[in-house]
Amino acid sequence: MPVNLFPATRSNRASLRMLGPDGQPLARKYYAEKTGKDLDADEVVRGYAVDKNKYVVVTDEELERLQPEKTRDIDLKQFVPADSIPPLYFERGYFLTPAAGSQKAYKLLAETMNKSDLAGVATFVMRGKEYLVAIFSDNGILRAETMRFEDELRSPSDVGLPKKKDVPKAAVTKFEKLIKNKSKKRFSTKELADKQTDDLLKLVKQKQKKRVNVVKVETEDTNHKVIDLVQILKKSLAGK
Amino acid sequence: MAARAIWKGQIKIGTTKVPVKLYSAVQDRTVRFNILDDRNKMRVKQHMVDPDSGDEVPTEEIQKGYEIEPGRFVILTAEDLEKLQPPASRDIEIEEFVDQDEISQQWFERPYYLGPDNGSQEYFALAEALKNQEKEGVAHWVMRNKYYSGVLRSIEDYLYLFTLKDAKEVISAKDLAKPAGAAPTQKELTMAKQLVEMLRGDFNAADYKDEYRDRVEKFIAQKAKGRAPRLQAVKTKRKSDDLNAALEKSLAALKKGKRAA
Numbered sequence A: 001m002p003v004n005l006f007p008a009t010r011s012n013r014a015s016l017r018m019l020g021p022d023g024q025p026l027a028r029k030y031y032a033e034k035t036g037k038d039l040d041a042d043e044v045v046r047g048y049a050v051d052k053n054k055y056v057v058v059t060d061e062e063l064e065r066l067q068p069e070k071t072r073d074i075d076l077k078q079f080v081p082a083d084s085i086p087p088l089y090f091e092r093g094y095f096l097t098p099a100a101g102s103q104k105a106y107k108l109l110a111e112t113m114n115k116s117d118l119a120g121v122a123t124f125v126m127r128g129k130e131y132l133v134a135i136f137s138d139n140g141i142l143r144a145e146t147m148r149f150e151d152e153l154r155s156p157s158d159v160g161l162p163k164k165k166d167v168p169k170a171a172v173t174k175f176e177k178l179i180k181n182k183s184k185k186r187f188s189t190k191e192l193a194d195k196q197t198d199d200l201l202k203l204v205k206q207k208q209k210k211r212v213n214v215v216k217v218e219t220e221d222t223n224h225k226v227i228d229l230v231q232i233l234k235k236s237l238a239g240k
Numbered sequence B: 001m002a003a004r005a006i007w008k009g010q011i012k013i014g015t016t017k018v019p020v021k022l023y024s025a026v027q028d029r030t031v032r033f034n035i036l037d038d039r040n041k042m043r044v045k046q047h048m049v050d051p052d053s054g055d056e057v058p059t060e061e062i063q064k065g066y067e068i069e070p071g072r073f074v075i076l077t078a079e080d081l082e083k084l085q086p087p088a089s090r091d092i093e094i095e096e097f098v099d100q101d102e103i104s105q106q107w108f109e110r111p112y113y114l115g116p117d118n119g120s121q122e123y124f125a126l127a128e129a130l131k132n133q134e135k136e137g138v139a140h141w142v143m144r145n146k147y148y149s150g151v152l153r154s155i156e157d158y159l160y161l162f163t164l165k166d167a168k169e170v171i172s173a174k175d176l177a178k179p180a181g182a183a184p185t186q187k188e189l190t191m192a193k194q195l196v197e198m199l200r201g202d203f204n205a206a207d208y209k210d211e212y213r214d215r216v217e218k219f220i221a222q223k224a225k226g227r228a229p230r231l232q233a234v235k236t237k238r239k240s241d242d243l244n245a246a247l248e249k250s251l252a253a254l255k256k257g258k259r260a261a
Helices: A058-068 A103-116 A169-181 A197-211 A227-237 B078-084 B121-133 B187-198 B211-224 B243-260
Strands: A002-006 A018-019 A025-030 A042-052 A054-058 A075-082 A090-098 A119-127 A129-138 A142-145 A212-215 B007-013 B016-026 B035-036 B043-048 B063-069 B074-077 B091-099 B108-116 B135-143 B148-155 B158-164
Touching: A002 B091, A018 B074, A042 B211, A054 B035, A054 B211, A058 B211, A075 A129, A090 A103, A090 A227, A103 A119, A103 A129, A103 A142, A103 B187, A119 B078, A129 B211, A142 B121, A169 A227, A169 B016, A169 B121, A197 B063, A197 B074, A197 B148, B016 B035, B016 B121, B074 B078, B108 B121, B121 B135, B121 B148
Parallel strands: B007 B091
Antiparallel strands: A002 A090, A018 B063, A025 B043, A042 A054, A042 B035, A075 A119, A090 A142, A119 A129, A129 A142, A212 B074, B007 B016, B016 B108, B063 B074, B091 B135, B108 B158, B135 B148, B148 B158
């Protein structure tokens, strides 16, 4: 089933650019330490350190050939109860939208999963890497959360946490009371406001208004793009 | 070997405090490469240059700017940036508790272990209380000059702290419209249900391996010994668009697989 993939998150962090003394955007460059000479992309290679100052050079072509088969398929391996995957595994969310010709299959899968309260576990190839994902049917839309592999997570004993000791009942009851007193039915995502970014943007606005520290430079190198991901997603879901 | 704590603090619920150490629950397994100078295979360094002149700009002359429109920046001075930093604190402030399924998995970002510090009784008592009540705590804290929001959860005797994504970062399916197209027929739904039921099981993380990473690691190990294997070009798979035929094919393949097993 071919699908389109869109991120379900957008970056909220206000990213700052590195600028020169006159406000010109700077570029990051590789250089050779001995000669101080700047190196272009075709003058550097990728090396895997096997020993001190000893590297195995791996080329782009080799990495490409190690990549999984190029396919746009979601390879569903298994269906599991939707609430049975521990949150430890989740990394990043994507929405899947039907690609040309797959609308029927898409809707069928979403409805079937929704009715049986199941999530699909699948592998997925994206940008030359194989991802493990959990697919949820969310309001008629398929949402994939990329997952960490088991060996990317530490166990309590890996970390060296002590074994549990029996605790007096009274100590537990004390916390149970505290939890009960502070329990709420609903969680509001307002709690997740990024105060730091908001404050930064406020300060930027103030300075812009007062025309303090504002520079204008001629540059082709701009990061200023406004993309409305929600609109793009809506279009794709409508099959446009 | 035990991991090193990356931060020390205390869980604060009202006036009750539980001292804890924070550890990453994630073990980075990415195959990391160094960038080398192709001529002599030596490590390279990085610096910032003025793209027009090609001249290096020393660190003390670099300014940080926020781009308000293409080519127009508001400079934030070191003093500005310092003022934006949150006040330092060691408190993981828990102001409320909610049911464990209240916050969608869409918000979860990164897991950390909390371990006991200075005595473990309070720590294990809190973990047990959270488990008994099937609740998780909504947490706010400051770590390394940054605000964090997260949840405090108890899993198998231990306390975990998950960072959550920012409010504006996550797009909710509720804000999108359902996909266009005809509803599936009853026959298709029945077949799809059969297919799904045949693939139904319990989630077991050990069933899945990062095969690409394994291949890269193996390849590097062989190349290090001077035996680089020949690699095939990447193939591209094509599949049919006929839904009914595809469903029937998948069902037939699964049934055959089950008989063989």
